[in-house]
Amino acid sequence: MELGLDVQKTGSHAVVDVKGEIDVYTAPKLREKLIELVSEGSYDVVVNLEGVDFLDSTGLGVLVGALKRVKAHDGSLSLVCTQDKILKIFKITGLTKVFPIHETVEAATGA
Amino acid sequence: MELGLDVQKTGSHAVVDVKGEIDVYTAPKLREKLIELVSEGSYDVVVNLEGVDFLDSTGLGVLVGALKRVKAHDGSLSLVCTQDKILKIFKITGLTKVFPIHETVEAATGA
Amino acid sequence: MAVVRIEIPPRSPYVGVVRLAVSSLARSAGLDEEKVDDIKIAVSEACANAVLNNEEAGSDDPVSITWNEDDRSVRIEVADRGPTVDTSDTDAVDTQGFSTRAVMSYALLKSLVDGCEFEPRDGGGMTTRLLINR
């Protein structure tokens, strides 16, 4: 199982396009990528989940971990997601109150 | 697992478009459809395998059975197939010598 | 009553195989796509919990996933031979007030299926029992 991770820098934001399934096997790859971005000085991160067709607590754990890291640098972590089945996971776990969730990358970057 | 079976009568031919996987579970559905056609008087049958992404000996057995049935009425059974992975199955089992295999439905019906 | 059993090493690369097999079983059982998605997540949670606990403990004994269906329900068991886990602490938060992964896992399991129980196994390890009504 492959996880696609494509990063684009747009203005002050780093946008990570994730493609595939985020589970206990692939979540560590996402974690590494997000740690790398923060260590490079990208503190305003957008994670685009539109290409994700599976997400569980291991993926949520990685997103929460990344949020803590960017906050330590007064940064932000926002998400792009319009898929009902993925939004449902954020609702059940109460994370819709923790992450700004946008409908498009443009809305998330304020472009 | 669903097997799609769509029949169209074009001139003297009955063309069966098969979609999905033909295996030990779904092959009986194809057999029934082919028996039905012959019992309705369709003796020149084309089976279009372009939408098939799996075929094993149970599917081959059904095609050979149908060939015997149409031959008993001086009919014909031809196939449409351009997919290497499906053609390979016919080659290994020697059935490329038994079935006329065409690249298009038009070529198979002589339209 | 149809029973399918899958045994995997207690390691993360195998959880995807289970998810794929279980979603195919769920579709064949005639469940709708929303229930199929719920089952995929619940089984992945149970397997992830088992794999994480087994990896931490260095256990190599297989995790077994049992699928049981009848006219009224589907029951799925995920059983491992890792450590016995205390599943009573279901709202642990970290120092910054965020829920831990374990707590989010628990929330998903409780919410997505009609029944979810954790039980220590004779001989060591845990069993997660999932119930899905048709």
Add this chain to the structure above:
Amino acid sequence: MAVVRIEIPPRSPYVGVVRLAVSSLARSAGLDEEKVDDIKIAVSEACANAVLNNEEAGSDDPVSITWNEDDRSVRIEVADRGPTVDTSDTDAVDTQGFSTRAVMSYALLKSLVDGCEFEPRDGGGMTTRLLINR
């Protein structure tokens, strides 16, 4: 050495689940798409043979599929508790000269994988052993 085991009822609806799981294992093992396709067919043949023999005999004991991989090869075993099958008659033709399904199955198995053996099991049933070199 990674071992995955799947047990299904000896009935045709479950063969697709095995095919799906095995193709996912084959892809994770890094095999190319052509080998993945070959394995899908070989495993489906072994399972179809087992299911057909078990259905005919009315046997309900599970068919077990075992996946074993190491650096050099993948070995897959399909074992059932159906009748003992005579696998020596490998070029049977019917009255009109067409190969039987069983013979075509045998031809596919022999051609698509690097090794294929049939063996009666202690306690009844057959084992089909498939070897795929990397």
